[in-house]
Amino acid sequence: MKRALIVAPQWIGDAVMTEPLLRRLAARGEQLTVGALPWVAPVYRAMPQVADVIEFPFAHGGLQWRERWRMASQIRGRFDVSYICPNSLKSALLPFLAGIPTRVGYVGEARFGLLTQRLKNPAKGQRPPMVAFYSALSGETDVAADRPQLQLAAQEVDAALRALNLTRLGYHVFAPGAEYGDAKRWPAAHFAALAEQLDLPVVLLGSGKEATLCAAIADPVNVQRPGHCINLAGKTTLVQALGVISACKSTVSNDSGLMHVAAGFGVAQVAIFGSSSPLHTPPLNALAKVVWLKSDADYQPPLMCAPCFQRVCPLGHTRCLNDVLPSRVRALLA
Missing domain, CATH: 3.40.50.2000 (Glycogen Phosphorylase B;)
Structure with missing residues:
Protein backbone atom coordinates (compact mmCIF):
# COMPACT_ATOMS: atom_id res chain seq x y z
CA MET A 1 0.00 0.00 0.00
CA LYS A 2 1.36 3.39 -1.01
CA ARG A 3 1.71 5.74 1.96
CA ALA A 4 0.77 9.31 1.06
CA LEU A 5 1.26 12.62 2.84
CA ILE A 6 -1.17 15.34 1.79
CA VAL A 7 0.10 18.86 2.49
CA ALA A 8 -3.13 20.73 3.15
CA PRO A 9 -4.12 24.31 2.26
CA GLN A 10 -4.28 26.80 5.12
CA TRP A 11 -7.92 27.90 4.64
CA ILE A 12 -11.03 25.95 5.63
CA GLY A 13 -12.80 26.36 2.28
CA ASP A 14 -9.79 25.12 0.34
CA ALA A 15 -9.45 22.19 2.74
CA VAL A 16 -13.03 21.12 1.98
CA MET A 17 -12.35 21.41 -1.75
CA THR A 18 -9.45 18.95 -1.51
CA GLU A 19 -11.77 16.15 -0.29
CA PRO A 20 -12.49 14.73 -3.77
CA LEU A 21 -8.74 14.43 -4.35
CA LEU A 22 -8.36 12.44 -1.15
CA ARG A 23 -11.32 10.25 -2.04
CA ARG A 24 -9.72 9.41 -5.38
CA LEU A 25 -6.39 8.56 -3.77
CA ALA A 26 -8.01 6.36 -1.13
CA ALA A 27 -10.12 4.56 -3.75
CA ARG A 28 -6.97 3.39 -5.53
CA GLY A 29 -5.50 2.04 -2.32
CA GLU A 30 -3.30 4.81 -0.96
CA GLN A 31 -3.09 5.25 2.81
CA LEU A 32 -3.64 8.92 3.56
CA THR A 33 -2.08 11.12 6.21
CA VAL A 34 -2.85 14.83 6.06
CA GLY A 35 -0.45 17.45 7.33
CA ALA A 36 -2.47 20.54 8.24
CA LEU A 37 -2.33 23.66 10.36
CA PRO A 38 -4.32 23.32 13.61
CA TRP A 39 -7.24 25.51 12.56
CA VAL A 40 -7.81 23.37 9.44
CA ALA A 41 -7.11 19.91 10.90
CA PRO A 42 -10.70 19.28 12.16
CA VAL A 43 -11.99 19.47 8.58
CA TYR A 44 -9.79 16.52 7.63
CA ARG A 45 -10.98 14.53 10.62
CA ALA A 46 -14.45 14.79 9.04
CA MET A 47 -13.16 12.85 5.99
CA PRO A 48 -13.43 9.10 6.62
CA GLN A 49 -10.78 8.26 4.02
CA VAL A 50 -8.08 10.05 6.06
CA ALA A 51 -6.17 7.59 8.27
CA ASP A 52 -4.27 10.20 10.28
CA VAL A 53 -3.87 13.95 10.67
CA ILE A 54 -0.58 15.58 11.65
CA GLU A 55 -0.95 19.12 12.98
CA PHE A 56 1.90 21.25 11.69
CA PRO A 57 3.44 23.61 14.29
CA PHE A 58 3.98 26.38 11.75
CA ALA A 59 2.91 29.99 12.17
CA HIS A 60 1.44 31.98 9.31
CA GLY A 61 4.23 33.53 7.24
CA GLY A 62 7.98 32.91 7.12
CA LEU A 63 9.90 29.77 6.21
CA GLN A 64 10.55 28.69 9.83
CA TRP A 65 13.48 26.49 8.89
CA ARG A 66 14.04 25.06 12.36
CA GLU A 67 10.45 23.86 12.75
CA ARG A 68 10.39 22.38 9.24
CA TRP A 69 13.67 20.53 9.77
CA ARG A 70 12.38 19.13 13.05
CA MET A 71 9.10 17.96 11.51
CA ALA A 72 10.95 16.54 8.49
CA SER A 73 13.12 14.41 10.76
CA GLN A 74 10.01 13.07 12.51
CA ILE A 75 8.31 11.91 9.31
CA ARG A 76 11.39 10.79 7.33
CA GLY A 77 10.87 7.28 5.93
CA ARG A 78 7.13 7.21 6.65
CA PHE A 79 5.80 8.17 3.20
CA ASP A 80 6.21 7.11 -0.43
CA VAL A 81 4.50 10.07 -2.05
CA SER A 82 3.38 13.57 -1.13
CA TYR A 83 0.62 15.60 -2.78
CA ILE A 84 1.24 19.28 -2.13
CA CYS A 85 -1.98 21.27 -2.43
CA PRO A 86 -0.79 24.86 -1.84
CA ASN A 87 1.34 26.56 -4.49
CA SER A 88 3.82 28.13 -2.07
CA LEU A 89 7.52 27.41 -1.75
CA LYS A 90 7.29 26.69 1.99
CA SER A 91 4.56 24.06 1.51
CA ALA A 92 6.90 22.05 -0.74
CA LEU A 93 9.89 22.30 1.61
CA LEU A 94 8.77 19.72 4.18
CA PRO A 95 8.28 16.79 1.75
CA PHE A 96 11.64 17.66 0.15
CA LEU A 97 13.49 17.87 3.48
CA ALA A 98 11.84 14.61 4.61
CA GLY A 99 13.16 12.85 1.51
CA ILE A 100 9.75 11.67 0.30
CA PRO A 101 10.60 10.04 -3.06
CA THR A 102 7.62 11.29 -5.10
CA ARG A 103 6.47 14.87 -4.62
CA VAL A 104 3.51 16.06 -6.69
CA GLY A 105 2.42 19.67 -7.04
CA TYR A 106 1.86 22.62 -9.32
CA VAL A 107 4.84 24.61 -10.56
CA GLY A 108 5.08 27.90 -8.70
CA GLU A 109 7.09 30.19 -6.45
CA ALA A 110 10.55 28.93 -7.48
CA ARG A 111 9.91 25.40 -6.25
CA PHE A 112 10.64 23.58 -9.52
CA GLY A 113 13.47 21.54 -7.98
CA LEU A 114 11.44 20.59 -4.91
CA LEU A 115 8.89 18.63 -6.94
CA THR A 116 9.38 15.38 -8.82
CA GLN A 117 6.04 15.51 -10.64
CA ARG A 118 4.96 18.95 -11.76
CA LEU A 119 1.63 20.18 -13.10
CA LYS A 120 1.35 23.40 -15.07
CA ASN A 121 -0.50 26.24 -13.41
CA PRO A 122 -3.46 27.78 -15.26
CA ALA A 123 -2.57 30.63 -17.59
CA LYS A 124 -2.34 34.04 -15.98
CA GLY A 125 -5.77 35.51 -15.38
CA GLN A 126 -7.56 32.16 -15.55
CA ARG A 127 -9.38 30.88 -12.45
CA PRO A 128 -10.49 27.27 -12.94
CA PRO A 129 -12.87 25.51 -10.55
CA MET A 130 -10.80 24.81 -7.44
CA VAL A 131 -12.12 21.30 -6.79
CA ALA A 132 -10.94 20.20 -10.23
CA PHE A 133 -7.66 22.07 -9.69
CA TYR A 134 -6.91 20.03 -6.56
CA SER A 135 -8.29 16.75 -7.91
CA ALA A 136 -5.94 16.93 -10.90
CA LEU A 137 -3.03 16.27 -8.50
CA SER A 138 -4.19 12.64 -8.58
CA GLY A 139 -3.02 12.40 -12.18
CA GLU A 140 -6.49 11.22 -13.20
CA THR A 141 -8.76 12.87 -15.75
CA ASP A 142 -12.49 13.67 -15.65
CA VAL A 143 -12.27 15.38 -12.26
CA ALA A 144 -14.75 18.19 -12.94
CA ALA A 145 -17.80 16.35 -11.55
CA ASP A 146 -16.35 15.69 -8.09
CA ARG A 147 -18.29 17.00 -5.08
CA PRO A 148 -16.75 17.39 -1.62
CA GLN A 149 -18.28 15.20 1.08
CA LEU A 150 -17.86 15.62 4.85
CA GLN A 151 -19.03 13.27 7.57
CA LEU A 152 -19.14 13.61 11.35
CA ALA A 153 -19.93 10.82 13.78
Whole structure:
Protein backbone atom coordinates (compact mmCIF):
# COMPACT_ATOMS: atom_id res chain seq x y z
CA MET A 1 0.00 0.00 0.00
CA LYS A 2 1.36 3.39 -1.01
CA ARG A 3 1.71 5.74 1.96
CA ALA A 4 0.77 9.31 1.06
CA LEU A 5 1.26 12.62 2.84
CA ILE A 6 -1.17 15.34 1.79
CA VAL A 7 0.10 18.86 2.49
CA ALA A 8 -3.13 20.73 3.15
CA PRO A 9 -4.12 24.31 2.26
CA GLN A 10 -4.28 26.80 5.12
CA TRP A 11 -7.92 27.90 4.64
CA ILE A 12 -11.03 25.95 5.63
CA GLY A 13 -12.80 26.36 2.28
CA ASP A 14 -9.79 25.12 0.34
CA ALA A 15 -9.45 22.19 2.74
CA VAL A 16 -13.03 21.12 1.98
CA MET A 17 -12.35 21.41 -1.75
CA THR A 18 -9.45 18.95 -1.51
CA GLU A 19 -11.77 16.15 -0.29
CA PRO A 20 -12.49 14.73 -3.77
CA LEU A 21 -8.74 14.43 -4.35
CA LEU A 22 -8.36 12.44 -1.15
CA ARG A 23 -11.32 10.25 -2.04
CA ARG A 24 -9.72 9.41 -5.38
CA LEU A 25 -6.39 8.56 -3.77
CA ALA A 26 -8.01 6.36 -1.13
CA ALA A 27 -10.12 4.56 -3.75
CA ARG A 28 -6.97 3.39 -5.53
CA GLY A 29 -5.50 2.04 -2.32
CA GLU A 30 -3.30 4.81 -0.96
CA GLN A 31 -3.09 5.25 2.81
CA LEU A 32 -3.64 8.92 3.56
CA THR A 33 -2.08 11.12 6.21
CA VAL A 34 -2.85 14.83 6.06
CA GLY A 35 -0.45 17.45 7.33
CA ALA A 36 -2.47 20.54 8.24
CA LEU A 37 -2.33 23.66 10.36
CA PRO A 38 -4.32 23.32 13.61
CA TRP A 39 -7.24 25.51 12.56
CA VAL A 40 -7.81 23.37 9.44
CA ALA A 41 -7.11 19.91 10.90
CA PRO A 42 -10.70 19.28 12.16
CA VAL A 43 -11.99 19.47 8.58
CA TYR A 44 -9.79 16.52 7.63
CA ARG A 45 -10.98 14.53 10.62
CA ALA A 46 -14.45 14.79 9.04
CA MET A 47 -13.16 12.85 5.99
CA PRO A 48 -13.43 9.10 6.62
CA GLN A 49 -10.78 8.26 4.02
CA VAL A 50 -8.08 10.05 6.06
CA ALA A 51 -6.17 7.59 8.27
CA ASP A 52 -4.27 10.20 10.28
CA VAL A 53 -3.87 13.95 10.67
CA ILE A 54 -0.58 15.58 11.65
CA GLU A 55 -0.95 19.12 12.98
CA PHE A 56 1.90 21.25 11.69
CA PRO A 57 3.44 23.61 14.29
CA PHE A 58 3.98 26.38 11.75
CA ALA A 59 2.91 29.99 12.17
CA HIS A 60 1.44 31.98 9.31
CA GLY A 61 4.23 33.53 7.24
CA GLY A 62 7.98 32.91 7.12
CA LEU A 63 9.90 29.77 6.21
CA GLN A 64 10.55 28.69 9.83
CA TRP A 65 13.48 26.49 8.89
CA ARG A 66 14.04 25.06 12.36
CA GLU A 67 10.45 23.86 12.75
CA ARG A 68 10.39 22.38 9.24
CA TRP A 69 13.67 20.53 9.77
CA ARG A 70 12.38 19.13 13.05
CA MET A 71 9.10 17.96 11.51
CA ALA A 72 10.95 16.54 8.49
CA SER A 73 13.12 14.41 10.76
CA GLN A 74 10.01 13.07 12.51
CA ILE A 75 8.31 11.91 9.31
CA ARG A 76 11.39 10.79 7.33
CA GLY A 77 10.87 7.28 5.93
CA ARG A 78 7.13 7.21 6.65
CA PHE A 79 5.80 8.17 3.20
CA ASP A 80 6.21 7.11 -0.43
CA VAL A 81 4.50 10.07 -2.05
CA SER A 82 3.38 13.57 -1.13
CA TYR A 83 0.62 15.60 -2.78
CA ILE A 84 1.24 19.28 -2.13
CA CYS A 85 -1.98 21.27 -2.43
CA PRO A 86 -0.79 24.86 -1.84
CA ASN A 87 1.34 26.56 -4.49
CA SER A 88 3.82 28.13 -2.07
CA LEU A 89 7.52 27.41 -1.75
CA LYS A 90 7.29 26.69 1.99
CA SER A 91 4.56 24.06 1.51
CA ALA A 92 6.90 22.05 -0.74
CA LEU A 93 9.89 22.30 1.61
CA LEU A 94 8.77 19.72 4.18
CA PRO A 95 8.28 16.79 1.75
CA PHE A 96 11.64 17.66 0.15
CA LEU A 97 13.49 17.87 3.48
CA ALA A 98 11.84 14.61 4.61
CA GLY A 99 13.16 12.85 1.51
CA ILE A 100 9.75 11.67 0.30
CA PRO A 101 10.60 10.04 -3.06
CA THR A 102 7.62 11.29 -5.10
CA ARG A 103 6.47 14.87 -4.62
CA VAL A 104 3.51 16.06 -6.69
CA GLY A 105 2.42 19.67 -7.04
CA TYR A 106 1.86 22.62 -9.32
CA VAL A 107 4.84 24.61 -10.56
CA GLY A 108 5.08 27.90 -8.70
CA GLU A 109 7.09 30.19 -6.45
CA ALA A 110 10.55 28.93 -7.48
CA ARG A 111 9.91 25.40 -6.25
CA PHE A 112 10.64 23.58 -9.52
CA GLY A 113 13.47 21.54 -7.98
CA LEU A 114 11.44 20.59 -4.91
CA LEU A 115 8.89 18.63 -6.94
CA THR A 116 9.38 15.38 -8.82
CA GLN A 117 6.04 15.51 -10.64
CA ARG A 118 4.96 18.95 -11.76
CA LEU A 119 1.63 20.18 -13.10
CA LYS A 120 1.35 23.40 -15.07
CA ASN A 121 -0.50 26.24 -13.41
CA PRO A 122 -3.46 27.78 -15.26
CA ALA A 123 -2.57 30.63 -17.59
CA LYS A 124 -2.34 34.04 -15.98
CA GLY A 125 -5.77 35.51 -15.38
CA GLN A 126 -7.56 32.16 -15.55
CA ARG A 127 -9.38 30.88 -12.45
CA PRO A 128 -10.49 27.27 -12.94
CA PRO A 129 -12.87 25.51 -10.55
CA MET A 130 -10.80 24.81 -7.44
CA VAL A 131 -12.12 21.30 -6.79
CA ALA A 132 -10.94 20.20 -10.23
CA PHE A 133 -7.66 22.07 -9.69
CA TYR A 134 -6.91 20.03 -6.56
CA SER A 135 -8.29 16.75 -7.91
CA ALA A 136 -5.94 16.93 -10.90
CA LEU A 137 -3.03 16.27 -8.50
CA SER A 138 -4.19 12.64 -8.58
CA GLY A 139 -3.02 12.40 -12.18
CA GLU A 140 -6.49 11.22 -13.20
CA THR A 141 -8.76 12.87 -15.75
CA ASP A 142 -12.49 13.67 -15.65
CA VAL A 143 -12.27 15.38 -12.26
CA ALA A 144 -14.75 18.19 -12.94
CA ALA A 145 -17.80 16.35 -11.55
CA ASP A 146 -16.35 15.69 -8.09
CA ARG A 147 -18.29 17.00 -5.08
CA PRO A 148 -16.75 17.39 -1.62
CA GLN A 149 -18.28 15.20 1.08
CA LEU A 150 -17.86 15.62 4.85
CA GLN A 151 -19.03 13.27 7.57
CA LEU A 152 -19.14 13.61 11.35
CA ALA A 153 -19.93 10.82 13.78
CA ALA A 154 -23.44 11.15 15.23
CA GLN A 155 -22.05 11.35 18.76
CA GLU A 156 -19.88 14.34 17.81
CA VAL A 157 -22.87 16.17 16.37
CA ASP A 158 -25.03 15.34 19.38
CA ALA A 159 -22.32 16.52 21.77
CA ALA A 160 -22.04 19.86 19.95
CA LEU A 161 -25.81 20.38 19.98
CA ARG A 162 -26.09 19.54 23.68
CA ALA A 163 -23.27 21.90 24.59
CA LEU A 164 -24.92 24.74 22.67
CA ASN A 165 -28.53 23.92 23.59
CA LEU A 166 -29.62 23.32 20.00
CA THR A 167 -31.84 20.68 18.37
CA ARG A 168 -31.44 19.05 14.96
CA LEU A 169 -33.18 20.99 12.18
CA GLY A 170 -34.40 23.49 14.77
CA TYR A 171 -32.46 26.52 13.54
CA HIS A 172 -30.91 28.25 10.55
CA VAL A 173 -27.20 29.09 10.36
CA PHE A 174 -25.86 32.41 9.12
CA ALA A 175 -22.15 32.72 8.32
CA PRO A 176 -21.78 36.44 7.56
CA GLY A 177 -18.00 36.62 7.55
CA ALA A 178 -15.49 36.26 4.73
CA GLU A 179 -11.78 36.31 5.46
CA TYR A 180 -10.85 37.97 2.17
CA GLY A 181 -12.59 41.29 2.72
CA ASP A 182 -15.69 43.50 2.63
CA ALA A 183 -16.32 42.94 -1.08
CA LYS A 184 -17.31 39.35 -0.25
CA ARG A 185 -19.62 40.21 2.69
CA TRP A 186 -23.35 40.70 2.29
CA PRO A 187 -24.33 43.72 4.46
CA ALA A 188 -25.06 43.06 8.13
CA ALA A 189 -28.33 45.00 7.81
CA HIS A 190 -29.46 42.57 5.08
CA PHE A 191 -28.62 39.57 7.24
CA ALA A 192 -30.59 41.14 10.11
CA ALA A 193 -33.60 41.86 7.91
CA LEU A 194 -33.57 38.26 6.69
CA ALA A 195 -33.31 36.88 10.23
CA GLU A 196 -36.42 38.85 11.24
CA GLN A 197 -38.39 37.10 8.48
CA LEU A 198 -37.52 33.53 9.53
CA ASP A 199 -39.67 31.46 11.87
CA LEU A 200 -36.84 29.36 13.32
CA PRO A 201 -34.02 30.83 15.42
CA VAL A 202 -30.83 31.89 13.68
CA VAL A 203 -27.37 30.77 14.83
CA LEU A 204 -24.53 33.07 13.81
CA LEU A 205 -21.16 31.36 13.30
CA GLY A 206 -17.73 32.82 12.71
CA SER A 207 -14.36 33.43 14.24
CA GLY A 208 -13.66 35.68 17.20
CA LYS A 209 -12.70 38.41 14.74
CA GLU A 210 -16.25 38.28 13.39
CA ALA A 211 -18.01 38.57 16.77
CA THR A 212 -18.66 42.30 16.30
CA LEU A 213 -20.07 41.72 12.82
CA CYS A 214 -22.36 39.00 14.15
CA ALA A 215 -23.43 41.23 17.03
CA ALA A 216 -24.43 43.93 14.53
CA ILE A 217 -26.82 41.37 13.04
CA ALA A 218 -28.08 39.71 16.22
CA ASP A 219 -28.55 42.67 18.55
CA PRO A 220 -31.18 44.66 16.60
CA VAL A 221 -33.12 41.47 15.83
CA ASN A 222 -33.13 40.41 19.47
CA VAL A 223 -34.57 43.76 20.51
CA GLN A 224 -37.72 42.91 18.56
CA ARG A 225 -37.56 39.12 18.99
CA PRO A 226 -35.60 38.30 22.17
CA GLY A 227 -33.35 35.28 21.78
CA HIS A 228 -34.14 34.82 18.08
CA CYS A 229 -30.48 35.27 17.06
CA ILE A 230 -27.78 33.30 18.85
CA ASN A 231 -24.35 34.83 18.35
CA LEU A 232 -21.76 32.03 18.62
CA ALA A 233 -18.95 33.79 16.76
CA GLY A 234 -15.71 32.98 18.55
CA LYS A 235 -17.57 30.82 21.10
CA THR A 236 -17.31 27.40 19.46
CA THR A 237 -14.54 25.06 18.46
CA LEU A 238 -14.33 24.27 14.77
CA VAL A 239 -15.58 20.75 15.53
CA GLN A 240 -18.65 22.22 17.22
CA ALA A 241 -19.22 24.59 14.29
CA LEU A 242 -19.08 21.65 11.89
CA GLY A 243 -21.62 19.80 14.01
CA VAL A 244 -23.94 22.82 14.14
CA ILE A 245 -23.84 23.24 10.37
CA SER A 246 -24.37 19.54 9.69
CA ALA A 247 -27.60 19.50 11.74
CA CYS A 248 -29.15 22.84 10.70
CA LYS A 249 -32.29 23.52 8.66
CA SER A 250 -30.36 25.68 6.19
CA THR A 251 -27.42 28.03 5.91
CA VAL A 252 -26.99 31.48 4.41
CA SER A 253 -23.45 32.64 3.79
CA ASN A 254 -21.05 34.57 1.67
CA ASP A 255 -18.41 32.84 -0.45
CA SER A 256 -16.42 31.58 2.54
CA GLY A 257 -14.97 28.54 4.22
CA LEU A 258 -18.22 27.81 6.07
CA MET A 259 -20.08 27.94 2.76
CA HIS A 260 -17.96 25.02 1.57
CA VAL A 261 -18.49 23.22 4.89
CA ALA A 262 -22.26 23.46 4.40
CA ALA A 263 -21.86 22.14 0.87
CA GLY A 264 -19.73 19.26 2.13
CA PHE A 265 -22.48 18.23 4.55
CA GLY A 266 -25.13 18.58 1.84
CA VAL A 267 -27.44 20.89 3.78
CA ALA A 268 -29.84 23.34 2.15
CA GLN A 269 -27.99 26.59 1.57
CA VAL A 270 -28.03 29.96 -0.13
CA ALA A 271 -24.60 31.30 -1.09
CA ILE A 272 -24.25 34.99 -1.92
CA PHE A 273 -21.40 35.96 -4.22
CA GLY A 274 -20.10 39.49 -4.72
CA SER A 275 -16.56 40.21 -5.88
CA SER A 276 -15.73 36.52 -6.37
CA SER A 277 -17.15 33.99 -8.81
CA PRO A 278 -19.22 30.82 -8.39
CA LEU A 279 -17.51 29.56 -11.54
CA HIS A 280 -14.28 29.41 -9.52
CA THR A 281 -15.37 28.36 -6.01
CA PRO A 282 -19.00 27.18 -6.18
CA PRO A 283 -20.75 25.37 -3.34
CA LEU A 284 -20.87 21.90 -4.91
CA ASN A 285 -24.09 20.74 -3.36
CA ALA A 286 -27.33 19.64 -4.99
CA LEU A 287 -29.26 21.70 -2.42
CA ALA A 288 -27.22 24.89 -2.91
CA LYS A 289 -28.74 28.01 -4.45
CA VAL A 290 -26.38 30.74 -5.59
CA VAL A 291 -27.09 34.45 -5.84
CA TRP A 292 -24.70 36.29 -8.17
CA LEU A 293 -25.86 39.45 -9.91
CA LYS A 294 -23.30 39.01 -12.68
CA SER A 295 -25.37 36.15 -14.12
CA ASP A 296 -28.82 37.23 -12.91
CA ALA A 297 -31.08 37.82 -15.92
CA ASP A 298 -33.57 39.75 -13.75
CA TYR A 299 -30.95 42.27 -12.63
CA GLN A 300 -30.85 45.16 -15.08
CA PRO A 301 -28.70 46.71 -16.30
CA PRO A 302 -26.20 43.82 -16.09
CA LEU A 303 -23.50 44.16 -13.44
CA MET A 304 -20.44 44.19 -15.68
CA CYS A 305 -17.83 44.93 -12.99
CA ALA A 306 -18.14 41.51 -11.34
CA PRO A 307 -16.13 39.53 -10.57
CA CYS A 308 -13.34 41.94 -9.65
CA PHE A 309 -11.75 39.65 -7.03
CA GLN A 310 -10.87 42.71 -4.94
CA ARG A 311 -11.01 42.95 -1.14
CA VAL A 312 -12.78 46.33 -1.28
CA CYS A 313 -15.02 47.50 -4.11
CA PRO A 314 -12.78 49.56 -6.44
CA LEU A 315 -15.83 51.57 -7.56
CA GLY A 316 -16.99 52.34 -4.03
CA HIS A 317 -20.57 51.07 -4.31
CA THR A 318 -20.41 47.27 -3.74
CA ARG A 319 -23.65 46.92 -5.68
CA CYS A 320 -22.89 43.24 -6.27
CA LEU A 321 -23.88 42.68 -2.62
CA ASN A 322 -25.88 45.73 -1.57
CA ASP A 323 -28.39 45.12 -4.38
CA VAL A 324 -29.11 41.54 -3.26
CA LEU A 325 -32.25 42.15 -1.21
CA PRO A 326 -33.21 40.06 1.84
CA SER A 327 -36.53 39.22 0.17
CA ARG A 328 -34.64 37.56 -2.68
CA VAL A 329 -32.71 35.31 -0.31
CA ARG A 330 -35.84 34.59 1.74
CA ALA A 331 -37.61 33.37 -1.40
CA LEU A 332 -34.75 30.97 -2.12
CA LEU A 333 -35.01 29.49 1.39
CA ALA A 334 -38.69 28.64 0.90
